[in-house]
Amino acid sequence: VDKDRDPVLGEFFTTESIETCADSIVRESIQNSVDARSGSRPVDVRFSVGCVTKSETGDLFLGLWEHVSVSDEEAGRLCAENGFRYVTVEDFGTTGLRGDPEDVMGDDGDEENEFYFFVRAEGKSPKTGQRGSWGIGKYTYLDVSMINTIFVLTARGGNGPVGGSGPLAIGMAVLKNHKLEGRAYMPDGYLCEVRPLTDGDDDEDAVLPFGPDSDMPEKISAAFNLQRADEPGLSVVVPYVPDELTYEELVRSVARNYGILIGWGDLEVTVVDETGDVATMDSDSILAVLGSLEDNSEREELIDELNLALWGVGLTPGDRTELGRHPLGKHPSWHTDGLMTEEQAKIIRDELAGGRSLAVRVPVPVTEKPDDVTRWSYLDVFFGSSEKKANKPHFYRQGLRISEIPSDTVSGLHALVIIDDEELAGFFGAAEGVSHVNVSSETKSFKGKYAYGANWLKFIKDAPAQILRLARSSEEDEDAGLAEEYFHIPEVEPEPEKEDEPETDPDDTGDIEDPVIPPIKRRVRPYTIAPLVGGGFSVTVNSEVPEGTVLTIDVAYDMPNGNPLKNWAPQDFRLDYMTVEVEGCNLTERSGNRITVASTGESLFKVSVRGFGSNRDLFVDVSLSEDS
Structure with missing residues (x-):
């Protein structure tokens, strides 16, 4: 057949x-x-x-x-x-x-x-x-x-x-x-x-x-x-x-992938083994089942995320901060003006500074081709405090954990992206692979189906880190002078100017005047390094550079003697565990104590790094070169 x-x-x-x-x-x-x-x-x-x-x-x-x-x-x-x-x-x-x-x-x-x-x-x-x-x-x-x-x-x-x-x-x-x-x-x-x-x-x-x-x-x-x-x-x-x-793997898998849907009361699961042992998971028992799993970091993360999701599901519209709608027909970007007001940014900062959970609703338009009719949908991002320095945001589409989506980590917070509205769930689901663990704009069901589809997909994946960036950037006063109080910034070598030698009269027997020594002009740095509120720093290139220009940042804790970079060790910190936000460039390397980015040719070229403690001075070495 x-x-x-x-x-x-x-x-x-x-x-x-x-x-x-x-x-x-x-x-x-x-x-x-x-x-x-x-x-x-x-x-x-x-x-x-x-x-x-x-x-x-x-x-x-x-x-x-x-x-x-x-x-x-x-x-x-x-x-x-x-x-x-x-x-x-x-x-x-x-x-x-x-x-x-x-x-x-x-x-x-x-x-x-x-x-x-x-x-x-x-x-x-x-x-x-x-x-x-x-x-x-x-x-x-x-x-x-x-x-x-x-x-x-x-x-x-x-x-x-x-x-x-x-x-x-x-x-x-x-x-x-x-x-x-x-x-x-x-x-x-x-x-x-x-x-x-x-x-x-x-x-x-x-x-x-x-x-x-x-x-x-x-x-x-x-x-x-x-x-x-x-x-x-x-x-x-x-x-x-x-x-x-x-039996044990089935219980863990149900809790890992559907714990939130069970906690919301939409699903009940029973697992029975060969001897008749039974695990029942419903909205009343799921937290206890999670607590009975092997004690490891995943268990604690799942419990924290479930508690955050249960807090978020009962919110009213007044309990959420709803961002502005992105202009239609414009390239989707978190750098578009008007997405977050100063008042909203302050609310977000105050809630997080107070250790309270926070819900942010992000409107997203879904425009399906060829009719090009736009239907507004939304996603919710729940933030909750975490003892871990860096956490990977997790994405849930209608209760299913889409577990392998790459997204910038957030410092000291759990972040859940909840996609429950039917319109956006259809959009996101069309981009999922057959095992529903990641999304791609190249799937057969997604490619060419939506206006700005690939860009909106990236917009969604970037939501947790970009929400925090917008909230924090409104209060930052990045003063290059202040930076010197927090960072050791390697000096740019001076470049003395050559002066024409004065003509002398061989018959002149007058007094010899002291030579005039012109001041040495220092080369102006093409970038500014500044501290960030809460621990971290930013590097901003001061003028437009060609597309492909490479910015390399090496970081270490400063020390009174010796070379800080040579003395850096992984137990000090790892940049791949920290929140890195880039603007006007693409991240090409993030490992150990080095970050490398390449300019996309836009007017703003900036890298921000968060997650450092505020009690240690940093040694930040920056180099800028055109990609050959």
Whole structure:
């Protein structure tokens, strides 16, 4: 049977790494379950780790092993084992896989035809702007199975859905292309009913699920201890899972990736292990579950972020600072005038100086081509105090943690970027890769779709650091003279001027006058170094320079004797852990005690570095040269 294929599989299997195979299956399954929510109650997802013997599975694997063995020799050896581990994923309070199970053609715009897109299509999805939108995430399940096989059981809600309420059951395997007994086989295999379509040609068989009149739904349910009776929803069985997919890893992954959505009351998750131990995560218990995880920096970060998110979700409009709208049709930039008023900047500074949490709303226009109709949306940034010097901001789209987005760190603060509004969530989701851990303006779903799309994507990623920059820059009085009280700035070597030698009269016997020694003119530095409020410094180039001009900054703690730069050590500080803000240039290096930037040719060329303590003097060495 040939599938409806788009060429996305290679991208899926080579995409950005995520932390564990538990992360892979947790992130994909829950986002699809939340998208399929059928009412106002929280979606309920249940993960269960179990063991079963081959005899207990009956004929469910009949005819499969010979294909597995020739397709993957190592996987084929698993056949000799008497028992195996499996994971089941079941959701409740959802719609199940809707649509006509006899629909073999599909319609890309049909949002209530999930059965077709899950079973028959590849690289396609009816979903737009939702948590999972690649139509290929189901391959996560197949990838986690060491024999690339899953069993699917679904019951469907609604009033008399086409094809009935179910349950419907089907087994799916995606192997490599292979030959068996001289016959070539395509990758896809099914445990299914094979018969002509009800209204089709009697001579043409189709792959169809087993229905409620078959005993197959009950066989699958009994073999793997599924909990579904007749409630609408989806149950997926992943057999032959690796040893590293454990109960503990599943609990940690749920807490890591969906702790905020659980805390907000939109999701409840249960994890059960082989011995019957149960972890229940809901809005009442999620903090306790996080506290029970292994004691490390990630646990503390997750607890702090969840507390910050819970504080932010209950805010009223008056509790937030809402920035100004960026002018439409103008290149998106945080340097555009009018985004933050002096009053707003003072509010932000005062709240943070007082150790209080802060919420800032940032309006963002979404203009989709070709109609070019702009719909205003927004993101929220929550700031909360942190004992760590530098923290990476974390981004959440509709409760899902998009974990690998590069963004400048913020000093002494946690920063959460919450993208929950449907318009901006659709924009951001279109830029996500298949594993939803990063964003790129080059994805198929995003590229060319939005006006200034790539620029707005960068605007969003830069939001936490740029909000703080705008708030702080309004109070800074960067006096170069004052800088000398805080920094040791290497002197620029003087350049004496040559004077014409006066003509002398050889017959002149008068008194010899003292020679006039002209003052030595010092070379004017092409840059200004200034202290920043709260600890740090800025370097501003004093005049326009060509694009590509390189500014190199080396920093160390000053010392009375010796060379500070040669005596710098990583335990002093690391610039890659500090907040670095650049204007009119691109950051090309940030490591150890060196920063290198290249000018973009704009009138303002400035670098600001924050995160130093205020009790130590700094030695700042700056060099400026055109890039050759």
